[in-house]
Amino acid sequence: MSEKTVLSEKHGPIAIVTLNRPKNLNALSADLVSECLLALHTLEHDDTVRVVILTGAGRAFCAGGDLGSLDALSTADERRRFIAKAAAIVKLLAAMSKPVIAMVNGVAAGAGFNLALACDLAYAAEGVRFIQSFANVGLSPDCGGFYLLPKTVGLAKAKELMFTARPVDAAEAKALGIVNDVYPPEELEKQVMATAEAIAAKAPLGIAMTKKAVNNYGATLEETLTFEEMASSMLLGTEDFREGVCAFNEKRPPKFQGK
Numbered sequence: 001m002s003e004k005t006v007l008s009e010k011h012g013p014i015a016i017v018t019l020n021r022p023k024n025l026n027a028l029s030a031d032l033v034s035e036c037l038l039a040l041h042t043l044e045h046d047d048t049v050r051v052v053i054l055t056g057a058g059r060a061f062c063a064g065g066d067l068g069s070l071d072a073l074s075t076a077d078e079r080r081r082f083i084a085k086a087a088a089i090v091k092l093l094a095a096m097s098k099p100v101i102a103m104v105n106g107v108a109a110g111a112g113f114n115l116a117l118a119c120d121l122a123y124a125a126e127g128v129r130f131i132q133s134f135a136n137v138g139l140s141p142d143c144g145g146f147y148l149l150p151k152t153v154g155l156a157k158a159k160e161l162m163f164t165a166r167p168v169d170a171a172e173a174k175a176l177g178i179v180n181d182v183y184p185p186e187e188l189e190k191q192v193m194a195t196a197e198a199i200a201a202k203a204p205l206g207i208a209m210t211k212k213a214v215n216n217y218g219a220t221l222e223e224t225l226t227f228e229e230m231a232s233s234m235l236l237g238t239e240d241f242r243e244g245v246c247a248f249n250e251k252r253p254p255k256f257q258g259k
Contacts, residue, residue, distance in 0.1 A: 006035035007057070008043065013050040013200040014193065015043045016103075022058025027066035028111055033085050037092065044096050047258065050200040050207075052096070053192060054119055055103035056112075064110025064133060065142075083142050086111060090144040093118040094215055097208035099199055103192045104179065109133045114143040117152055120211060122178065123192050125185040129167040130178060136165045151217065152177055203240040204258040 007018040017039050019026035043049050056062055073079045093100050102119035109131040116122050134141050150158040153176045170182040183191045209231040235241055239259040247254035
């Protein structure tokens with residue numbers, strides 16, 4: 001029986017999804033893409049999970065598409081279907097009601113870079129490099145790169161990183177807003193888990209609404225105010241809101257149930 005290319009484990013309300021092709025630097029194969037989609041879909045529908053962490057096994061986060069697998073795609077339709085299925089991971093990361101944190105333990109290249117950008121938060125280990133490596137192998141960005149990178153670093157910087165395919169170290173990645181923070185490798189998981197635990201303790205319905213609104217980055221002010229009206233009126237009627245008020249008045253931490 002072949003080894004699973006994606007591992008999923010739960011630690012209370014936090015789930016860790018690990019890309020598991022360490023010998024191939026967790027490059028995206030057909031099996032890995034399918035297993036990653038299944039794992040994320042399963043966690044989205046698991047009411048006990050409030051935060052998802054995405055990371056890689058071994059010394060890489062994800063080195064992008066598996067070049068051998070890509071080269072073996074013999075027809076235009078096969079190539080299109082593979083790219084579309086990989087892109088479905090990005091769509092799901094954005095659409096999930098639960099925050100997803102990229103724990104970037106090693107190199108994030110090509111589509112791997114863009115998977116990290118697609119997560120809600122990202123934290124990297126010192127020494128990690130991010131590379132928009134597509135131009136090095138005759139390709140252009142996929143997995144949402146044309147949308148995600150300019151939105152994160154600005155249009156001119158995105159063009160520079162795409163055109164030159166130069167590596168960005170963890171410190172520059174933090175300065176550019178690609179990652180929220182950088183930690184020594186031995187502290188990365190501890191620090192990311194602490195952030196995940198802090199988020200998991202908040203009201204999940206409110207977090208879900210917040211993620212949906214913030215991800216709708218191009219909305220007009222009028223559209224945003226309309227969404228806020230709908231979201232706030234709904235949330236004001238939840239048990240979590242009543243628990244939050246009680247906890248505030250009683251000067252104790254709230255215990256949110258997602259109801």
